[in-house]
Amino acid sequence: MFLYSCSLVKRVPDGEHLLEENKIVVNGEPKKNEELTDQLYQQPNTSILGYHLRLHLYNIAKPDADSSYQAWLERKPNRHERLRKLLSEKQVQRLGQSFAVAGVSSFLKKVGEAPVLVDHNRVKKSANRLLSYYYKRGYFRTKVGFSIDTISGKKAEVNYTVTTGKPYIVDSLDTYIETPVLDSLYQQTKKESLIKKGKQYLESDFIEERERITSYFRNRGAYKFQQNYISYVIDTVNTGHKANVDLIIDNETIRTEDSTYTQPFKLYKISQVNIYTKNLGDESQAIDSTTYKGFNIFSSGKLNYRPKALTDPVFITPGSTFAEFRRVLTYRYVNNLRVFNYPNINFVVDSTDASGTSLITNIYLAPRDKFKYLASVDLTHSNIQDMGIQGSMGVSIRNLFRGAEILDLSIRGNIGSSSDPAIKDRSFFNILEYGADAKLNFPRIFFPLKTERIIPKEMIPSTLLSFGISRQKNIGLDKENFTGILSYNWTPKRNVTAKLDLFNIQYIRNVNPTNYFNVYRSSYDRLNDIANDYADQIDPNYFLDSDAPAGSKQLAIEEGTNGFIEDVDNNNIVVSSVDKQNIRSINERRERLIENNLISSTNFTYTTSTRDNLTDNSFFIFKTKLETAGNTLSLISSLTDKGQRSDSGNKTILDVEYAQYVKGELDFIKHFDLRRGKVLAMRAFLGLAVPYGNSNSIPFTRSYFAGGSNDNRAWQSYSLGPGRSGGLNDFNEANFKMTYSTELRFNLFGQLNGAIFGDVGNIWNIFDSQDDPAYTFNGFSSLRDLALGTGFGFRYDFNFFVVRLDLGFKTYNPGRPVNERWFKEYNFSKAVYNVGINYPF
Incomplete structure (x- = not known):
């Protein structure tokens, strides 16, 4: 109420006007698309659902807090003198600069937003930018006008009127290429040209065509070719809205000390590839060298790498034609090894080749330290631990077997204090966890058979062999856990990753x-x-x-x-x-x-993404996963079965029933950039695990749960479902899950962002031992069991991570009676508070 009482135009000077709205009319039709409005140099003050929060904060601040303070001092006789005697003149002046007096206003101005005042010059520049926008799209005869219309209360709106006329269409494309070898290359790719007869003129097509031709030439030997050698001449005079295009590619320009001349471009081949590395443990200056499959390898000191380990990441080979993409692949592969710093690759014209068409490639690899030590200590708090101290120590050993392998060894431990009545030990530190992990990474597919035809090295394959053990004491059932994983990873193409866990073995023993x-x-x-x-x-x-x-x-x-x-x-x-x-x-x-669990599974995960970088706010990620478990153990059991079965009649391995199931998941994330700090993000997930053979249910560790800070935020973890059962158990889980979440993210001020969200979803039992209709999925009728949670949240961006607080409210709770499901728990006393790191999706 206080903020709304402040006028939006409180800080608008007399004779000026607050920009209320921009209106763009194109050929008599109003336009509101973001791409057009982004052309304007002035935008109205930001708002959140129509409310100008930052402008109101700015208006609350005093325009000149220091002058107001001085005026307050002199407002009453002797006030200044009394304060001087009580404090001192220096302290009186400091009081005027304190947060209570001037700091609040400074803070409000910093996080707030000054009123956007209509500026005639900027309006004119915006009109010119609209003119340029349409010109680049082939509307060469566009006319743009504008008017500034004042409205009541020191406000104004700016109206832009655009008349485009007819667009120009490409009518012909002629090429003039001076270098014969480049002309021959162009003829092979001209069908792929982005500039086509009958297509509307778009400046972006000409820019992208220049990039395409340059990339095509440089990947086929034209080492010295650059984009600036490509130019266009476009004739639109008396053509009847048609554009005749001349594509011109000049010869190479050679500059010497006192002259410049041109010559035809040459196509280069690679004559030598030299790989230089160092031995960090050897101070000797002697050079160790060797030759392997045509590569020359040099080391300052004894060579600590097998030659194959250095040549495998290099895609530039002796005798091959120069290709820019090979250099890029080499950069990516070497950097992915995590054994060397970012490599340096350069090319030198081979002076021994009389034709001048050969290049010597020099690749410089700077090894990282062989050993890297890691240690961490954290204080933790959870629903089990009132307070915990968690620590870990680890070491990474690079180039373990001289093949760029990396061995990671780590130990971890946690001691904690819990007042949980289930823990009989009443000493202060009554919780203990400890474990150890070993991970060995190979920069190739580690397999008895050759796999290069299926997964070539261009896909940057790697193999991870991992083992882990852990033990809990006084936590629940006091579990012992052993895991072993053999995993293959590769990148079929840019922004696409594939992962195959050939063996993923987990043994869980409940000690108590x-x-x-x-x-x-x-x-x-x-x-x-x-x-x-x-x-x-x-x-x-x-x-x-x-x-x-x-x-x-x-x-x-x-x-x-x-x-x-x-x-x-x-x-x-x-x-x-x-x-x-x-x-x-x-x-x-x-x-x-x-029961103790023995899970031996194989799974394949395929992920594709259009995200270019961390600042990209318009992208999608699609992930699919297929997992099967128990088939290998079933085969072993059938070959070694001697009548050993559990009390329930299921087969066992080492007196433990093994799990057998098939599991599939689909996960889709989509972000829409709404501009000006606003992002609409959504996520859809579908997962189903079906037990068969030796199992009639899914192991707890591989089942699904609902609720939590990254799921339906109106419910705590494991407290939602299954179905309409009402979350009766302490840890509710099932084998079928369906969720959809969406949230609108927006900037409040500075690094503080806000969000409003909605989460819908639930878990059910299906195809397992559960037959209670309140728990099971029974077709479309069970969609009424989808729970809906809505709420709002705050995020503070520290640049390298985001701290998140979300408040979720149960909007539709399927666990309540039918006539009490909507909005019966929609209040702060029933809200669920979620604290998380980074965004939920």
Whole structure:
């Protein structure tokens, strides 16, 4: 209310006008597209949903805080003198410069935005820019006019009137190429020309055609060719809105000390490739050299690399024609090795070649340090840990086997304090985690058979062999975890990546399964409530206090909980069919989560993106993943099966049931740049995992959950779904997930950005052991179980990362009764606060 009471024109001087709106009319039709409005030198003050926040902040600030302070000092007799006696003259003047007096206004001016005043000169320049905009699109006879119309309250709008006339059409394209070899090359590619007869004149076509021809020539031997040798002559005189184009490519210009002359361009071949590297551990100046497949390799000191490791990343080969793309590929491959600093590649004309058409390539590789040490210490807080101290130490060893391999070794640990009642240890540091990892990276496909025909080295392939172990103590079921991965990565083309995990093995052992009901309290509470309904039939020893009044008894963990479940299952205690089904569901979930898991999977991930760099706000990313698990172990089990099966009848490997399933995922992200700091971002995700063979459900670690700071932000992690069940468990998960999120991002001021968002989605069970319709996906009718969360957030951009705070509100909650799903929890007391690093998508 206070901000709205401030007038927008409060700081607009008399005789000036606040720019309210720009209007552009083209050939009698109003236009509002961003590309046109971006041509204007003056834009109205920024707004958020129509509200000029930054302008209001600027208006609140005092125009001259120092003068106002001096006037305040002199406003009452003796005020200045009294302050001088109380403080000192120096301190009185400093008071005027303090944040409370002048700093607030300075801050508001900095984060605010001064009123945009209509400037006649800038309006005129904007009109000329509109004229240029249409001229570049073939409207050579465009006329642009403008008017400044004042409206009430010191405001004005600027109207631009554009009359384009007919566009000019390319009628002919003639070429004049002085160098015969270039003329021959051009004839091979002229069909690909962007300048075509019958096409409307576009200046961008001429620019891109110049770049295309230059790239084509330089990739076919024209080492000295540059764009400035290409020019155009366009004739539009008395042609009836037709453009006749002459494409001119001059000879090479040679400049000497006192003269300039021209000569035809030459096409160059590579006569030699010299690779220079250093031995950081050898101070000797002796040069070690060798030759490998035509490459000359030189090292200052003993050569520490196998020759193949140095030549594999080089795409410039002796005897090949000079091609710019080969140099670019070499840069990318060498830089991707992470063994050398960014390489230096240059070409020198070979003076021994009488024809002058040979080049010597010199490649300089500066090795990075062989050892790189890493250490970190973090303070952590989570819903499990009140406070934790986490640390890690690691070392990277480069060029381990003299083939540019990298070995990463690391150990990590965490000690934490938790007041969780499930943890019986009451000492301050009662949580412990530790683990170790080893990763070995090969800059090639590490496989017994040759794969270069399938994955050539132009795709920059690499192999990652990874092993990891970890252990938890006093956290949940106290898990032990072992992982082993053999992964291949390559880049089929620019902005496209492929990854194949040939083997991804994970073994999870629950050390303390008897702690289940202490950890999953919601399951215990549901079981205990049912037990109290049948207390008269239950063995009194199952309760901690058998003398407690009915309805308040507590089942003992494990004796009471397990005994009650077994008695119901054996019909020793007669309960209703509904309660029996609920008890069975609780026990099935318990057995599933306390069982040890053995997962051996193979997965393939394909990702394509149009994003050019981190500042690109208009792009899409599409990622698809297919995973299968258990097939290899099933084959091994069938070959070695000696009747070893679990109590449930499933096959085992080393006394552990192995998981068997197939899983597919689709993930799509799209960003739209709305200009002036506004971005519309959206994400759609679909994932399904189907158990078969040796499994009737998906392992907990490979299942889906909903909620959290990167998902549906109106629910906490694992608290949404499945379906319309209402999130009854402590950790709700399922094997089918569908989500869609969108958010509008905008700048508030400075580095602070805001966002409004909407998240819709849920998880369900499908094709597994769950048959409760509240949990399962049953076709289109289950789409009514999609949960909707909306909210707003703030992001502060530190340039190298973004800190994010989001407030999510449950707009539509499928877990509530049908007539209570919309807006029943839409208030701050039920809001979910999410803190995250970087954007959610």
